[in-house]
Every structure is written in structure tokens, then in C-alpha cells.
Amino acid sequence: MSDAIRSSALGSTGAGDLFQLLRDGAPRTRAELAALTGLARSTIGLRLDTLTDLGLIGPVADAVSTGGRPPSRIALLPSSRIVLAADLGASHAHVALTDLLGDELISHRERLPIDLGPEVVLTFLVEQVDRLLGRLGRTRGDLIAAGIGLPGPVEFSTGRPVNPPIMPGWDAFDVPGWVRRHIDVPVYVDNDVNIMALGERTYSWPDVDHLFFLKVATGIGSGIISGGQLQRGAQGIAGDIGHIPVSRGHGIACRCGNTGCLEAVASGPAIVAALRAEGIDVSRGSDVVDLVRRGDIDAVRAVRQAGRDIGEVLTTCVNLINPSVIAIGGSMSEAGEHLLAGVREVVYSRSMPLATEHLTIVQSRAADRAAILGASMLAIHHALAPESLDTLAAEAL
DSSP, X not given: OOHHHHOOTTOOOOTTOGGGGXXXXXXXXXXXXXXXXXXXXXXXXXHHHHHHHTTSEEEESOOOOSSSSOOOEEEEOGXXXXXXXXXXXXXXXXXXXXXTTOOEEEEEEEEOOGGGOHHHHHHHHHHHXXXXXXXXXXXXXXXXXXXEEESSOEEXXXXXXXXXXXXXXXXXXXXXXXXXXXSOSOEEEEEHHHHHHHHHHHHHOTTOSSXXXXXXXXXXXXXXXXXXXXXXXXXXXTTOGGGXXXXXXXXXXXTTSOBSBHHHHHSHHXXXXXXXXXXXXXXXXXXXXXXXXXXXXXXXXXXXXXXXXXXHHHHHHHHHHOOSEXXXXXXXXXXXXXXXXXXXXXXXXXXXXXXXXXXXXXXXXXXXXXXXXXXXHHHHHHHTSHHHHHHHHHHHO
């Protein structure tokens, strides 16, 4: 079985499990499955029966025959189950239902401050799930898993936020446990930038094994895919580059309690504060983006300088992990080429030539879909892993 079949950005899911060959949705005959796995036809039949009983696979149109009765083909039924994907940002909530391939079926997005606290925000999430299921004519019984992104550090093994600076009341809150008490499916929670990295890679760069996703918004953070796998680090905070000091930040206080952090000079609020200090009437990052799009010189200058500050930190990242692609997303990335120009100016001039020889620095192609797609991929990866399907099969007996 090829490495492409065995692995994803979330790691190996078990090369020997038959279902992993069907997760891409491509129809295959029993003979093809036997040839790919080396398993006996009888074993293939038993495993297909189990997956069919779970409703995850089914027959599709007959394959072309070379004589006699044409062989039947089996494929994943993407809409047989539904995945809940949620992107809970600093000031917004985006809730979607997807199929088993991660394709969005229906979604809802609205402004919702994360600092309202976990019970308020998660109650909103549950209410939206029921509303969206109703609009699809489906029920909670059709759900197979949930993936949730949060705008702060998350201990992935427990799904609990860890001292999140912009999420009062969320520290150590049992997000998976709370959601599962209301919607009885496995719940997987990760940092929002990690899931955006997964979404960007899935949507835009499926063949790239070394990708660095940078989010520039209320805060600044990154998701790292190296060797084809998402890197969370020992405590789950790999990629938290917003609190690395930069030269222009000397003496400037950051919300983390330190001074001089990248986030303190190059995030959306930092750019807003700098422009307001010059007497320019802006109140949020979207105001800055609007000014940039209208060609306002002061806004363009401020955004380009933020790009240079970001590039200062990214130079170290490029030399350290050597990505092939740096994709920049988040609300401030909508300023487009002016932000990217500042980043490229510094990265290409200060990084090692070999590290930048084939380096691509671009605006996120998945854009505001990255987080939802990544949350769906996170849930699908775990829900359809061999051990999860074994549990599902046992519960169905």
C-alpha cells in the first residue's frame, strides 16, 4: 500500500485497515482491494460486510467487464454520516455540517465574542447544530464526530484550553466533555491555526509535505506541517510565534504580559492602534483593510511594516523547518499583496538562499474556508481511523 494511502497530515491511521483504501471515495472492486492489501477474498468480504452494515459503504455502478458478469464496485457513501465542524474565533462563530469527504453541506456564521465564556458559546454551537440538521432533514443520529477550533492554546489529548489569553473562563474547561453531554459523538478540539493549516493543505496543497500556515488577525499564530504531518509539539503550542520578540517591539507591552512580542506590533489591533495614534479613524482590522483597498498611503505603509515585522520572525522559521510553502491567512491577510510584500522583502533577503530557493509565500487559497475544512478533516481522520471504526462496529452489535 502506498504512503499516500497510509498517511495524512494528522499521521498514520493504520496501513492494514481495508477502509482506509475507500476513504477517498474512489470505487474499487473486491479483486482490486484484495490485490492492494494482499488479503484473501473471504477476508475482504467479511470486512466489507461490516462496513456495509455501518452504512459507510455501498455498491456503485458496475465496472466495465472483460467478459461475463461485470464485477461490482464498492465505494464510500460520503453522505451516509455527517460531521460537525466549528471554527470559534475571537469574535465569530462558524458552524458547518460536512460529509465524510469534508465537503460542506450547510453552514452558519455570525459574530459571537469568545469571551462570553464556554457555556454561552458552546450552547450556541449546539443550537446551531440542531437547526442545521433540521434544514438538511437529518438528525443527531446521523452525526459521526465533531471537530472544533479554538483561538488559543489547546492540550490536544484532553481538548482543554490552556491559559488562553483572550478566552476568560475557558482555561482547563472540558470542551469535549461538555459538547458530548449534549451531542453524543466523539469531539476533537485543537488550536484554530492548526486546523487552518490542515484545511489549507487539504484544499490547496495536498502534495506538499512541508507547509507553514500563518494566521494574522486579532492575534498571530502558525500551524506547522512537516514531513506530511501536523506538528503540535510537546505541550501543543508549537507554532505560537506571536510572542516571539521583534526588534521594533522594544518596550511595547503585549497582552501576554511580556514586551516586544510580534503580536504587539503586527496584529490587527496593533496596526489599528498605530494608525489611531496618527489620528486616523479606524476601530478594527477590517477598517484597515478597507483603507488599504482604497489605496490609503498611511494604511498601506502600516500594513507593509507589519509584514516586515512578521518576516523577521518567519526568517528564523524558514531556516529552522525549511517549508516549501508559507500560506498567510486570517482577517489581516485580506490586505493582500501589501502585507505579503513586506513579508517577502525580509524573508527572501535574510533567510539562507538554499531555504528560499523553491519557497512560495502566498495568501491562503482556502481563505475563510480553511478553518471549517480543517475542523472537518480533524474529526474525519479520527472518526474513520481503524480503532474508531472497530468501536463503532462493536456498538452496533
